Structure formats: structure tokens, C-alpha cells
Amino acid sequence: MTPAARISAAIDLLCAIEAAPRRPADATANSFFRERRYIGGGDRRVVSARIWDVLRGWRRLHWHLRDITGGPSPRTLCAAPLLLAGENMDTIRSLFSGERFAQSPLTSREDVALKTLEGKSLSDSAMPRAVRLEFPDWLEPHLEATFGADLETEMLALNGAAPLDLRVNLLKTDREKAQDSLRKEGLNAVLSDLSPWGLRLDGRQPVTASQSFRDGLVEIQDEGSQLVVAAVDAQPGQRVVDFCAGAGGKTLALAMTMRNKGQIVACDVSAQRLEGAVKRLRRAGAHNVERHLLVSGDKWVKRRAESFDRVLVDAPCSGTGTWRRNPDARIRLTEQDLAELRVKQADILDRAASLVKPGGRLVYATCSILAEENAQQIEAFQKRNSAFKSVPAGGDILPERLRTRDHFSLTPHRDGTDGFFAAIMERVAS
Structure with missing residues (x-):
């Protein structure tokens, strides 16, 4: 897929997520990609990562785009993280060219709102704490009761990307053999620190497609x-x-x-x-x-x-x-x-x-x-x-x-x- 097609797919997926507000986003994403099997594995991971970045920055992105009449749209929400990560408006406009597989050109309102983000960062010191740390306003006293002075550190960690943890199935193998089996399939897992049954991989990896998973040697479990x-x-x-x-x-x-x-x-x-x-x-x-x-x-x-x-x-x-x-x-x-x-x-x-x-x-x-x-x-x-x-x-x-x-x-x-x-x-x- 071209970069323009990828962002177009991300916008379509975000529309689907917003259309089912009580359904978990990963369930919506799974259905979305099942219906679009022409999207290959690599493109699927890029599109998914873009959406998860939007969801992790949801409150901060809305804060940045708060002046858009009618509020941010999936189009502006998917474009904004690119600008806040250092891209320029010329690149963004090229992704919305209206050509085949690309979104229609930015409206003047979208263009003006997005241009204000050039040179800025996702987090801003002017943001309220609940916005900056990505939790609902009403939850703040509950989190303070739980974490006290560690609230900010804990919430920053909770807003990061999670590793992929596996549990080795001792009914069929042991941890070292499972680790070796995964390694032969290009999945380089390390031993977990706390669980004697655990292995850990970085980020989202296609574990369920591996023979080790299909044979029941490992299960996905935090x-x-x-x-x-x-x-x-x-x-x-x-x-x-x-x-x-x-x-x-x-x-x-x-x-x-x-x-x-x-x-x-x-x-x-x-x-x-x-x-x-x-x-x-x-x-x-x-x-x-x-x-x-x-x-x-x-x-x-x-x-x-x-x-x-x-x-x-x-x-x-x-x-x-x-x-x-x-x-x-x-x-x-x-x-x-x-x-x-x-x-x-x-x-x-x-x-x-x-x-x-x-x-x-x-x-x-x-x-x-x-x-x-x-x-x-x-x-x-x-x-x-x-x-x-x-x-x-x-x-x-x-x-x-x-x-x-x-x-x-x-x-x-x-x-x-x-x-x-x-x-x-x-x-x-x-």
C-alpha cells in the first residue's frame, strides 16, 4: 500500500471504531481486516500502529484540535500525530491528494487547523494533568488514592506500548525448548522476569501464525x-x-x-x-x-x-x-x-x-x-x-x-x- 492508502485505511478503521463506541477497538480492528484480506500483514501492522497511536493520544489530540468547528474528525485525528512527530504540511497534503486509494483533499478548515500543529509536540505543559496523562477527569481522585505521589509515573507507563507476553505450556514443552522453537520461526523471545513460565516479545508480532502457537507450545498471556x-x-x-x-x-x-x-x-x-x-x-x-x-x-x-x-x-x-x-x-x-x-x-x-x-x-x-x-x-x-x-x-x-x-x-x-x-x-x- 502507498502511504496515502495506509492513512486512508487508518481513517476508515477509526470511523469504524467510533461507530461502535461500546465495542473494544481490537475487536473492531479484527473484523475490519478480516473484511479486507487484500491488506497484507505489513500494511496491517502499520495501519494498526497508527490507530493505536491515535487512541493513546486521544485527549491530547483533541486538546490540540479543540478549535475545529464541530470537533476533530477521523481525518484530522489520523493526520495530527504525523505533524506532531515532525512531518510538515506539504507531506500531509500529499497524503490527501484525492487520487486513487487516497482521501479527498483537505478542506480549508482542516488545512488551517492542522497547520497550527507544525513544530509542536503531542504533550504540552499547558494541558490539564488528566489530558496530558490520558485519563478521564472524574477518575483523578481515584488514581490519586491508588498511587499518591507516583500517579504521574504510573500513568505515563500505563500509556506506553505493551510487550507481547507468552506463557509456555508445560503440558507439552519447557521454557527453553519453546524459546528455541520460536527462535527458529524468527520470533526472538526473552525469558520473563517474574513468571517461570513466561516469555516476552517486543510489540505486536504474528505469534498466532507460528507453528509453536498452533502446536500449543505457547499461549498469549500477560x-x-x-x-x-x-x-x-x-x-x-x-x-x-x-x-x-x-x-x-x-x-x-x-x-x-x-x-x-x-x-x-x-x-x-x-x-x-x-x-x-x-x-x-x-x-x-x-x-x-x-x-x-x-x-x-x-x-x-x-x-x-x-x-x-x-x-x-x-x-x-x-x-x-x-x-x-x-x-x-x-x-x-x-x-x-x-x-x-x-x-x-x-x-x-x-x-x-x-x-x-x-x-x-x-x-x-x-x-x-x-x-x-x-x-x-x-x-x-x-x-x-x-x-x-x-x-x-x-x-x-x-x-x-x-x-x-x-x-x-x-x-x-x-x-x-x-x-x-x-x-x-x-x-x-x-
Whole structure:
């Protein structure tokens, strides 16, 4: 594709993302490229990177373009980052030539607005802090409560690009062999720092097209998510529930730690997500997993009260810890969303807790950085339910500094992972 065709495709993709404001941008992008298979892999990566740059700079770009009548458009939002990175207006105008595969020429209004950006930088000292650090205004006191004086450093890290983390599937291989297999396919992964199962690649790479992935040697999973699984400490022969299993990322890792021995029940309220786990389980060679769809009026939980050794609650949350990967999520998040999520998390935690047998372990986890969804949820739960006490994670998989803690938080700045929280509790034996 020509440079003009690439920016045209980026504008079309951004239009599609704006047309589906409640749908994750990566899902929209996947559909967009599936419908345009003529866009090759290299061009796809360039177009995707351009859009993700726009989403990461969303508030700052709108601040720069605030004087455009009617507000910024996908055209100006895709052109502005190029100017703020040092391009000049002549180059931008050439990308909007109106020729084949190119966008129509800039209007006089667009031209004037974009020309004011020449020589400027994306970040500006005149910007309000929430704009400069790319988070909603209403979230500022919540972030201050979480990070205090480290707010700026943490938010800058959370607005950076994320690496691509892989979990080696010990049911089929070991870390060194998986690393060598990837290397032979041109994917040079390094050992992760915190997870003994982890490998890390720079940026977006075509891992899912590799034979190593197709053979189930590796799964895509952030290192922080791997550490949450380690905190569950699921052992061979145990009965385990992944209560909010989704498409099964943590379920797969639990099967691995259990060496395919014992029983795992992957529960979710979405039949589509559970169905999506089937192919992944088959590829990984995980044979000790059954799926259960949670529906209204379902008595499955009640009938299996206090019968599981381990219960993982990977609760639905704001996803603030994943903003490096999903920068569009910060645009969508509202105060009402957070309030509704807190109610939902408390209800899920109460129901899932009833499944834990005396002496069994309950792990509550989120990919959120907000105290309201994390420590405050645990405090409130333990006030409602005195049968559970906090216990150290223990085990020999977690880094030593986390083993002695009954809860831990991970952040991109401090730990190099996505933002995660995990709390470890045990039902007191009666």
C-alpha cells in the first residue's frame, strides 16, 4: 500500500471504531481486516500502529484540535500525530491528494487547523494533568488514592506500548525448548522476569501464525495474569473452579499447574466465550476441564457449596490495568460503569465464595488499578463473611516478595506487567 492508502485505511478503521463506541477497538480492528484480506500483514501492522497511536493520544489530540468547528474528525485525528512527530504540511497534503486509494483533499478548515500543529509536540505543559496523562477527569481522585505521589509515573507507563507476553505450556514443552522453537520461526523471545513460565516479545508480532502457537507450545498471556494463576496454587488432583473463565486463558494455565490431574470447572455467563475456549483447550492438550454456563435461576452453585479446593474469581472490572493494550477503554469508562461494576463484583464474589470447602482457597483478581475494585472489595467481603481469612500466597512459583503477601498489586511501571490485583483467602475450617 502507498502511504496515502495506509492513512486512508487508518481513517476508515477509526470511523469504524467510533461507530461502535461500546465495542473494544481490537475487536473492531479484527473484523475490519478480516473484511479486507487484500491488506497484507505489513500494511496491517502499520495501519494498526497508527490507530493505536491515535487512541493513546486521544485527549491530547483533541486538546490540540479543540478549535475545529464541530470537533476533530477521523481525518484530522489520523493526520495530527504525523505533524506532531515532525512531518510538515506539504507531506500531509500529499497524503490527501484525492487520487486513487487516497482521501479527498483537505478542506480549508482542516488545512488551517492542522497547520497550527507544525513544530509542536503531542504533550504540552499547558494541558490539564488528566489530558496530558490520558485519563478521564472524574477518575483523578481515584488514581490519586491508588498511587499518591507516583500517579504521574504510573500513568505515563500505563500509556506506553505493551510487550507481547507468552506463557509456555508445560503440558507439552519447557521454557527453553519453546524459546528455541520460536527462535527458529524468527520470533526472538526473552525469558520473563517474574513468571517461570513466561516469555516476552517486543510489540505486536504474528505469534498466532507460528507453528509453536498452533502446536500449543505457547499461549498469549500477560505475565501479571500468569502470576494470578500462580497465586491460586492449584495442585494435581484437586477440584478447582475458574468462576469467570471467559475464553479460558487462566483455565488453561490452571490445567497446566495441575498437570491435567483433578477437575477444573470453567464457568461463565457467556456461552460464546465458553465456546471459544474449546479450541484453545484442545490445542493446549488440557483434558481435565469441563465448562458450565451460569444462567439466571441456575442452582449449580448452591448444589456444589463447599466442594472445591480452589476457586478463582477473575472478576469483571474496569480494565484500567490493561490500558497499554486497550487504550480505547479509557475513553469509554464512565463513573456509572465503575459503580455498576463494584456491585457486580461483590455479588460474584459472594456466590463464588460459597463453593470453597473448609480449608480451601479463594483468590479474587482483577485487571484494575483502582482500590475500589480491589482492596476495598476484599475489606467489604470479609466484613460480610467472617468464614474467610487472608493468607499468604506461599508456594514456590511466585517471586519471593509476593509469596509472603495475602494480596498484591502489579503495575507496568513497577513490575513491567499489566495492572493486576490478587487477594488470597482461605475458608476457616469448621
